[in-house]
Amino acid sequence: MHPPSKLLVSLMNEPSSNQRPEVVWHEQSVSRADRERQLAQRGCVIWFTGLSGCGKSTIANALDHKLSQLGAVTSLLDGDNIRHHLCAGPDRLASEHGETFANRFGLGFGAIDREENIRRIGAVAELFASTGIITLTAFVSPYARDRQRVRQLIESVGRPGDFVEVFVDTPLETCEQRDPKGLYKKARAGEIQNFTGISDPYEAPAAPEIHLQTADKSPEALAIEIVQYLKDQGLLIREGGEA
Numbered sequence: 001m002h003p004p005s006k007l008l009v010s011l012m013n014e015p016s017s018n019q020r021p022e023v024v025w026h027e028q029s030v031s032r033a034d035r036e037r038q039l040a041q042r043g044c045v046i047w048f049t050g051l052s053g054c055g056k057s058t059i060a061n062a063l064d065h066k067l068s069q070l071g072a073v074t075s076l077l078d079g080d081n082i083r084h085h086l087c088a089g090p091d092r093l094a095s096e097h098g099e100t101f102a103n104r105f106g107l108g109f110g111a112i113d114r115e116e117n118i119r120r121i122g123a124v125a126e127l128f129a130s131t132g133i134i135t136l137t138a139f140v141s142p143y144a145r146d147r148q149r150v151r152q153l154i155e156s157v158g159r160p161g162d163f164v165e166v167f168v169d170t171p172l173e174t175c176e177q178r179d180p181k182g183l184y185k186k187a188r189a190g191e192i193q194n195f196t197g198i199s200d201p202y203e204a205p206a207a208p209e210i211h212l213q214t215a216d217k218s219p220e221a222l223a224i225e226i227v228q229y230l231k232d233q234g235l236l237i238r239e240g241g242e243a
Ligand SMILES: Nc1ncnc2c1ncn2[C@@H]1O[C@H](COP(=O)(O)OS(=O)(=O)O)[C@@H](OP(=O)(O)O)[C@H]1O
Pocket: 051, 052, 053, 056, 057, 079, 080, 083, 109, 113, 114, 117, 118, 138, 139, 140, 141, 142, 181, 183, 192, 193, 194, 195, 196, 200
């Protein structure tokens, strides 16, 4: 009886598909604590949520600037911008990737598309926070369950308090008066479907870490409220600079 050939032995030892080990997590030699020590700050996610036009991007930008002045290392992920690439819609994907791919991976504004949008950016924000970066995210993120899932991810990988939900509480009437992109007008005219606040729901946070009452307050003043919270919570280890 000839011994089995080397090829046969290797095939016999090849794990079958249902035995293939799960995706394995690789520990890194540089820890989160190492990175945060180097940056002299705690990685965290500052999650802005609110209606379109409520001031998320403006306030997040003002906060980003103030944190930068304090020497903090930050990143700002903005819904509109992210929907150009990572979470692009089918229209943006079709020419490069084809209709099938675009319809499968392109994101619109239906509930399940928003769920995926927030899931993706929550995962990206976790990667940033785990490298010690103070990560600002500005997304309508209208569904409480989607935001809660991101909170659970961030705080399970890090610790409670690493997810700071900022409710930018601007009344719908004010947002509609502002309407900087003319979207409310189009939504009222039925030209846009699933528009948050008009033809789609917005679930206000029940217990956000920061509830910004924006009426008669400048973006700068609102950003300072957030800086103060971060200092009070010990998330801004580094001091100095004008907040
Ligand atoms: N149907 C509908 N509903 C809400 N918003 C809409 C819609 N269509 C386009 N836009 C523009 O897209 C921006 C919201 O994208 P987000 O990724 O933040 O939305 S979500 O978190 O997935 O709900 C949002 O940007 P901001 O105005 O800066 O919030 C809108 O300008």
